[in-house]
Amino acid sequence: MHIQPDIPDITASHVAPAIEVSGLRKTYPGGVEAVKGVDFSVTQGEAFGLLGPNGAGKSTTIGMLTTTIVPTGGTARVAGFDVATAALAARRVSSVVFQESVLDRGLTGRSNLQIHGRLWGVDNATARERISELVETIGLAEIVDRKVSSYSGGQRRRLEIARALVSQPRVLFLDEPTVGLDPRIRFELLEVIARLRDRADTTILLTTHYLDEAERLCDRVAIMHDGLIVALDTPAALLAALGREIVELRIDGPAEVALAALRSRAIAGDDAFIVGSTLTVPLHDHSSVDAISVIHGLRLPIAAMSTRQPTLDDVYLQLTGDSIAVAA
Amino acid sequence: MSNISALATLSKRRFALSAHTPREIIVPLLTPILFALVIAPALRDSFGGFHSTIDYLSFVALGTVGLLVPLSMMFAGLGVIVDRENGAQRELLAAPIPRRLLVLGNLGVALTVAGLQLAALFVAALLRGAEFHGGASGIAWFAGAVLLFSVGTYGMAETLASRVHSAEEYVGAVPAIAIVPWFFAGALFPISVMPGALAAIAKVFPLTHALALMRYGLVDPNGTGLHDIWNMSNTTLEAVLSLTVVAVFAALLTRVAVRAFTRSAVH
Numbered sequence: 001m002h003i004q005p006d007i008p009d010i011t012a013s014h015v016a017p018a019i020e021v022s023g024l025r026k027t028y029p030g031g032v033e034a035v036k037g038v039d040f041s042v043t044q045g046e047a048f049g050l051l052g053p054n055g056a057g058k059s060t061t062i063g064m065l066t067t068t069i070v071p072t073g074g075t076a077r078v079a080g081f082d083v084a085t086a087a088l089a090a091r092r093v094s095s096v097v098f099q100e101s102v103l104d105r106g107l108t109g110r111s112n113l114q115i116h117g118r119l120w121g122v123d124n125a126t127a128r129e130r131i132s133e134l135v136e137t138i139g140l141a142e143i144v145d146r147k148v149s150s151y152s153g154g155q156r157r158r159l160e161i162a163r164a165l166v167s168q169p170r171v172l173f174l175d176e177p178t179v180g181l182d183p184r185i186r187f188e189l190l191e192v193i194a195r196l197r198d199r200a201d202t203t204i205l206l207t208t209h210y211l212d213e214a215e216r217l218c219d220r221v222a223i224m225h226d227g228l229i230v231a232l233d234t235p236a237a238l239l240a241a242l243g244r245e246i247v248e249l250r251i252d253g254p255a256e257v258a259l260a261a262l263r264s265r266a267i268a269g270d271d272a273f274i275v276g277s278t279l280t281v282p283l284h285d286h287s288s289v290d291a292i293s294v295i296h297g298l299r300l301p302i303a304a305m306s307t308r309q310p311t312l313d314d315v316y317l318q319l320t321g322d323s324i325a326v327a328a
Numbered sequence: 329m330s331n332i333s334a335l336a337t338l339s340k341r342r343f344a345l346s347a348h349t350p351r352e353i354i355v356p357l358l359t360p361i362l363f364a365l366v367i368a369p370a371l372r373d374s375f376g377g378f379h380s381t382i383d384y385l386s387f388v389a390l391g392t393v394g395l396l397v398p399l400s401m402m403f404a405g406l407g408v409i410v411d412r413e414n415g416a417q418r419e420l421l422a423a424p425i426p427r428r429l430l431v432l433g434n435l436g437v438a439l440t441v442a443g444l445q446l447a448a449l450f451v452a453a454l455l456r457g458a459e460f461h462g463g464a465s466g467i468a469w470f471a472g473a474v475l476l477f478s479v480g481t482y483g484m485a486e487t488l489a490s491r492v493h494s495a496e497e498y499v500g501a502v503p504a505i506a507i508v509p510w511f512f513a514g515a516l517f518p519i520s521v522m523p524g525a526l527a528a529i530a531k532v533f534p535l536t537h538a539l540a541l542m543r544y545g546l547v548d549p550n551g552t553g554l555h556d557i558w559n560m561s562n563t564t565l566e567a568v569l570s571l572t573v574v575a576v577f578a579a580l581l582t583r584v585a586v587r588a589f590t591r592s593a594v595h
Contacts, residue, residue: 028595063595066422067421067422067594068418068421068422068593068594068595069594069595070594070595088424088425088426089424091422091423091424092424094422095422096419096422098418098419102415102416102417102418102419103415103416103419104341104345104415104416105414105415106344106345107341107344107345111341111344112416115337115341115416116419116423118333118334118337119334119337119338119420119423119424119425120423120424121424163419
């Protein structure tokens with residue numbers, strides 16, 4: 001069962017939301033329901049994450065917000081502009097970094113940046129100035145006049161981020177910005193995005209299936225599963241809901257029996273969950289030492305047992321019964 | 329940003345991507361130019377031509393325009409697939425500009441490149457001995473026909489590029505679209521020498537009308553090719569009708585191309 005969560009009313013402030021989405025849905029020809037009606041709102045200057053595995057509906061949601069995918073229901077506004085009825089205005093105030101590399105490889109990096117500036121209506125002098133600053137900031141100054149075909153994957157991704165910033169968008173969409181990059185380049189890019197997040201004038205909507213990215217970069221996170229938002233809150237609040245610690249048990253035998261036993265001793269609550277032979281028990285009222293002591297006393301057929309801090313993956317597992325890492 | 333400024337940016341981009349090496353301009357030119365330089369003179373010298381008032385070399389030189397333009401436009405259409413598969417098409421779709429400008433920007437560059445190729449073809453044909461005559465009105469008939477035919481053919485190329493899934497599929501369709509009509513359209517001989525059924529088919533192709541107009545403007549003031557199509561006594565009226573056919577072809581295919589592009593690019 002999918003539950004559309006109560007979404008915190010962040011629009012209560014007097015600042016107009018940078019992104020407002022209401023009942024947004026997309027059904028592709030052939031009947032595939034990629035997004036089944038989502039609602040969320042992002043305040044100006046906020047970094048907002050859509051977290052979920054491939055196929056959860058994140059990229060389709062970004063596609064609708066950037067007007068490259070036509071919604072089949074609901075409404076969405078970017079900086080107050082309806083993406084269906086004021087698409088040009090919505091595009092004028094936003095930029096997007098796509099999941100796949102979307103660059104003119106036969107042109108130089110600088111040409112790619114200049115074209116973005118011209119199409120977004122930035123005058124030549126301003127564009128020149130911004131491009132100089134951006135390529136310095138993002139570490140592309142030495143190669144910006146080379147053809148993009150000679151760039152590495154990380155350099156291309158940095159160029160795409162720089163390109164999106166030439167027009168100084170009010171809303172920046174980043175669709176899986178680090179997917180497919182090696183760990184060092186990914187780390188560097190996360191640094192760049194973290195610096196962007198600190199700019200109060202730019203609202204960021206980021207999709208990712210990397211939990212650490214969401215925790216590190218996002219003020220709030222919406223977890224998507226099967227076209228729906230199943231949880232929406234700050235990373236800290238989502239984690240806090242699972243208690244301070246988690247006991248993870250690998251059971252030799254029916255895990256349901258072990259779970260019933262733990263519930264009867266008030267160790268496991270309603271939020272304990274089973275995936276395969278693994279039983280995950282969030283601890284709210286007990287310390288891990290107490291819990292382990294009780295578990296030993298129950299003489300359950302345990303193959304392995306460990307304790308750890310909760311992660312967003314646990315939040316996702318608890319909500320959907322499916323691991324983001326596995327599903328991705 | 330004004331649409332003109334956006335169009336200029338898109339055209340500049342397309343030109344930098346598609347026509348930045350001589351090879352991309354020269355390759356589509358090779359076959360037509362060889363027709364004009366090698367085959368046409370050889371046929372004329374072997375068979376002596378067929379019209380007393382029209383030089384066969386000049387006749388075929390204009391006929392090769394009917395091969396050059398479709399080849400050039402189909403080559404240009406490949407750029408749309410490259411943009412989609414490996415280029416910045418999605419970035420352009422996210423830009424604050426009307427999406428029809430993406431098609432029109434590509435069209436502008438395709439026309440410019442074809443214009444350069446036509447100029448090279450004419451220079452080569454003149455050097456080989458072709459003769460073109462016709463005043464301002466003749467040049468206008470020629471230019472109108474070649475421009476509208478080019479626009480319509482680019483519309484076909486862009487539509488095909490939007491509909492197919494890969495460059496291989498696109499290249500496979502090029503002969504059928506770019507070359508087959510050329511065999512019917514009276515490029516190397518008048519359509520009147522073909523059997524009646526084939527001549528009737530020929531009259532359906534916009535290329536037949538475009539070639540008759542081009543020749544009417546530059547080598548055939550009597551409008552023999554136009555008479556073969558319309559069989560009327562008023563040559564100017566025949567020319568207007570043929571130009572209308574080519575204009576409708578251009579307008580219709582441009583509209584279809586914009587629609588096909590938008591539908592394929594935005595889901």
